[in-house]
Amino acid sequence: MNQSTSAAGANGFRTGFVAIVGRPNVGKSTLLNRLIGQKISIVSSKAQTTRHRVTGIRTDAGAQFVFVDTPGFQTRHRNALNRSMNRSVTQALGDVDVVFFLVEAGRFGEDDRIVLQLLPEGACVVLVINKIDRLRDKSSLLPFIERMSTVFPFAEIVPLSAERGTNVDELIRAATALLPEGQPLYGEDEITDRSERFLAAEFLREKLFRLLGDELPYGMTVEIEKFETEGRLRRIHAAIIVDKPGHKGIVIGKGGERLKRIASEARLELEKLFDGKVFLEVWVKVKSGWADDERALKSLGYE
Known part of the structure; x- marks a missing residue:
């Protein structure tokens, strides 16, 4: 009996959709690849690398996450391509159980605020503070967390480094409790629904x-x-x-x-x-x- 079959029959198994959102180049694709343990979403240092929604699947002993990596919301360019990318963001938010809202450690600007304002009212939002490994003054992290806690009623706040994998397990632990109970939607060996x-x-x-x-x-x-x-x-x-x-x-x-x-x-x-x-x-x-x-x-x- 494989893991997903046995898990489906166990009480308390959780399954849910999780949207990963944030401004361009904040590390959404790097986080998705880290969460599922394999590269499926492309990564580069240039903003606007991700143009499509990319779905990643992670199945653990007690939960299955269906992650949706979205393009960074575009505020500067207004051509058809960027309108398409923005639709991908808003559509991804329409039918998910949890939202991972990514910001960069020590930075919360107007472009971050615009994305936060897109989130549906009543959404279950986890603040993911990424790139903590690049923070020069580590003592500034706690005041930043305290400041961010006043910006929005986040369900959880998790600082991590998607690139290095630091504290990613804590994000999974915190998010698992926020998913609804339900049977897996995909087999345990599936990592994406993209062709x-x-x-x-x-x-x-x-x-x-x-x-x-x-x-x-x-x-x-x-x-x-x-x-x-x-x-x-x-x-x-x-x-x-x-x-x-x-x-x-x-x-x-x-x-x-x-x-x-x-x-x-x-x-x-x-x-x-x-x-x-x-x-x-x-x-x-x-x-x-x-x-x-x-x-x-x-x-x-x-x-």
Whole structure:
């Protein structure tokens, strides 16, 4: 009998949906990956890396968490892409049992306050104070916690480091008690409800963020044009979509070397994720104005 089956029959098992929200680049995706013990949500130091809702699943002996990692709420840009990302945030909040509201240790600005104001009235909110490992003055943490406790009636306040894993077990312990009783919705070996096709696009997009650095054009995304499975082999044909002809050369690089490296590093990570060989073919296409075209966004998988 597997863990999830036995747990389902036990009294007191808890199952619930948990939204992870916060301003851009506060560490939401890093926390999600840490909570489920495997990378499914892409991470980079650049803001606005996450553009889709990504669901992660964690099953323990007494509880199953269905985490929803959301894009950071966008307040500066108002194109169709950012409206889509903001809808993802508000939709994720509509039907969850608990909200993890992330802030950075020692910092609570207007952009954080805007996200907090989005939370539904009466929501069960856990304040997650992330990046405590980067706090120069450790003695300032307690006064910050005390100040934050006056901002909102948080159900729990948990300081941690998602990057290092510090105090993440305490977050799980605190959140478990807030979930409703119920049987697991997924098998214990499931870690996401996203398709392999979706994950392939996301992992390739992450390599663009990491390897292009400041040269990265914001108007860029990835479209999987073909995804075929032959036993343990995946054949993936992917197009990197850029907004302007001049961006194409940036992605390709001199002699095509940059594009080769992007594809090679993405392929290695996908082989690890899928536990099998991956044939990955990547090219670059220009699709002007895609980020402000509702029909184009829908065809590219944006909600």
